[in-house]
Amino acid sequence: MAEALLTLSEIIVRHGQTTVLDIRRLEIFAGETLAVIGPNGAGKSTLLRVIGLLQPLSAGAIDFRGERANGANTLAMRRRMASVLQEPLLLNASVYENAALGLKIRRLERAEIRRRVVPWLDRLGIAHLADRRARTLSGGESQRTSLARALALDPEVLLLDEPFSALDPSTRETLLVDLCDILRQTGITAVFATHDRDEAFMLGMRVGVLSGGKLLQLGGGAEVFTRPVDEKVAEIVGAETGIRGVVESRRGRVVLVRIDGGAAEAIGDFSPGTPVVLCLRPEDIRLSRDLGTGGAGINRLAVTVVKIIPSTAHYRLLLASRAGALSALVPRAAFEVLDVREGDAFSAAFDTTALHAITIAKQ
Amino acid sequence: MDLIWNGIATALALVFGGDAEVWAITWLSLKVSGLATILSLIIGMPLGILLAMSRFPGRALAVALVNTGMGLPPVVVGLFVSIFLWRSGPLGFLDIIYTPTAIVIAQVVIAFPIVAGLTLTSFQTLNPNLALQLAGIGASKAQTLWFLSKEARLPLLAAVMAGFGGIISEVGASMMVGGNIRGQTRVLTTATVLETARGNFDLAIALSLILLALSFAINFVLTHIQQRQLTRWPKPS
Structure with a gap:
């Protein structure tokens, strides 16, 4: 494994009596994009502030290329x-001045600042707005300016805290693609x-799942999204259906898991009786009208449609x-x-490889 | 009407004729009020920024005190500064009552809450995450404060103007702690009061016009700095 660029150890952040972040160990490797996913209030922003050395710690240490902060x-x-x-x-100044701000803070020379800022304005498609006042920009243009301001610094670590969540879907998508290319x-x-x-799946080479200030799972995107370690992670990454059974x-x-109304083969490593x-x-469920054998069997369940929720590309069915x-x-x-x-x-069928057995969350 | 025209004529004659006493009074007013403005900025701005950016027990009380201070009647300030500086008062040993220094002190007490209060509101109009963002692109604490102040420059300059306005127009405290001593502590406002009481309206008008011109000149410069960059309001169609 590559050398860790940043290492967080035994990090605790408390606000009064509440612990908002509790990370035993997190390594960030050079060149990777780590996506941190979690619901609102999970501690994502706090984690990013900790990594960015912008957050006072209640306990713990951060090493940046082996040097302790x-x-x-x-x-x-x-x-x-x-x-x-x-x-x-953005500051109440032009787009160029805003994009140049971080370099100005580092007291670089005017010509050097220009040399570093202009290519990023070009790359982010806002060069034609360079002289515009930041206040007159649209949401997407503003966020592009903010990205240019960060990228012009040629940072060793770029920290992005929900940068697109306030944008409309089409603006968000184009920016996401641009950012993905840039990274x-x-x-x-x-x-x-x-x-x-x-967003997490698209950008993250690794995905960390954060909830209640704790890192519940950290791994490759495909792994986290298809093999959540527990019910909490499953809920966060969108493996919405959880069928209980006994191995x-x-x-x-x-x-082979015995479930109510049938049996299912699933990926998992548990001893019989667990x-x-x-x-x-939800996308791994196939419906058919084939109701032979009552519509049930191995990896098949007889289901009734309870509710239909339409969306643009799909219909979500509650069964x-x-x-x-x-x-x-x-x-x-x-x-x-x-x-x-x-x-x-209907008969609902699913592949063995789409079904992952996990431990039951402790209540 | 004659009274006013005569007053204006006298004023012009005094100003451009180089009346030594009028110039001395004007110069003292400028020195005293200028110094008092600078001192109230030095005290009021950091206080306002501190109140805007930190949370501590008793902060609400401090803010309420500052807001009350913004409307302190100058005569009340004059009274208390007098008591403190009185020969037998707690600071009597300084022996500065009836000196320009005493006037400066009283004017600072009048103006610093105005500056602090307006600085507080200017900083509170900023997005609280802006400081975090500035730090997030590498700003030191001092740089963060600098850019925040620059961002709040319009309301901050209004604070400077309001502070200066409170000082230059004030008469009660200057009279009480300065004593309006000819050639020593007589400033434009106290001199105007005196000449009006004596019935020397032409001289009083002359002094008022100088005061107005001074106030206008300084506010004009500050306004120019403030409004250099006009915010364009979108026109409703």
């Missing part, structure tokens, strides 16, 4: 990083906080089964072919 060297270390926050927070091309180490699963037998990495939750992402409630995402075309109506009976 100690107060005396904090400003110098902070100047090797750059933050982009949810609000663009991959420049190889800048970045930490990106978001509550949006798609009957194990064969290699596959377990109670587990089977995690299933009832003997094993519990299921949430399925059906593409528009399939929805129309199947002619789904509330109250209809």
Whole structure:
């Protein structure tokens, strides 16, 4: 494994009596994009402030390239990083002056500042706005200016705290694609906080799941999204369906789980007799009208449509089964072919590889 | 009407004729009020910034005190500064009652709460996350304060103007702690009061006009700095 650029150890942040962040250990590696996902109030912003050396710690230590942050060297270390926050927070000045602000703070020469700022204004598509007052910009343009301000610093670590969550969906998407390209091309180490699963999945080489100030799971994006370690993580990463059952037998990495109204084969490593939750992402459920054998069997459940929630590309269906409630995402075309109506009976099938057995969360 | 025209004529004659006493009074007013303005900025601005940016027990009380201080009647300030500086008072040993220094002290007491109160509101209009963002792109504490002040420059200059306005127009405290001693502590406002009482309206008008011109000149310069950059309001169609 590459050398850690930043290491957080035994970090505790308290506000009064409440612990808002409790991170035993977190390493950030050079060149990676780490996405931190979690609900509002999970401690994402606090974590980013901690990494950016902007947050007083109640306990713990931060090492930046092996050097411990100690107060005396904090400003110098902070100047090797750059933050982009949810609000663009521009000064009442021109776009160029705003993008140049961080370099001006570092007392660089005028010509050098220009040499470093202009390419980023170009790259972010705001060069034509250079002389415009920041106040007259749209939300997307403002956030591009904020990104240019951070990127012009050529930071060793770029910290992005929900930078797109206040933007409209189409602006958000184009900026997300641009940022993704920039991060991959420049190889800048970045930490990106978001509550949006798609953003986390798209940008994160690794994804960390934060809830209640604790890092519940940290791993590759595909791993975290398909194999959440527990019910809490499953909920955050959107594996919405959790079917409870008991492991009957194990064969290699596959377990056979007895559930109400049938049985299911799932990925998991548990001994027979262990109670587990089977995690299933809504897009991995296939519906059919084939109700032979009562519509149930191995990896098949007889379900009834309880509610239909339409959205732009999909229909979300809330299904009832003997094993519990299921949430399925059906593409528009399939929805129309199947002619789904509330109250209809279906057979819901899912692959073994889409089903992951996890431990039951402690209450 | 004759009275006013005569007054204006006398004023012009005094000002441009180089009347030594009038110039001395004007110069003393400028020195005393200028120094008092600078001192009230030095005390009031950091106090306002501190109250805006920190949280501590008793902060609400401090803010209420500052806000009350913004409307302190100058005669009340004059009374208390007099008591403190009185020969037998707690600071009597300084022996500065009836000196320009005493006037400066009284004027600072009048103006610093005005500056502090307006600085406080100027900083509170800023986005609280701006300081975090500035630090997040590498600003030191001093740089953060500098850029925040620059960002609040419009209301901050209003604070400077209000502080100066409170000082230059004040008469009660100057009279009480300065004594309006000819050639020593007589300033434009106290001299105007005296000449009006004596019925020398032309001289009183002359002094008032100088006071007005002075006040206008200084506010004009400050306004010019403040309004250099006009905010364009979008026109409703």
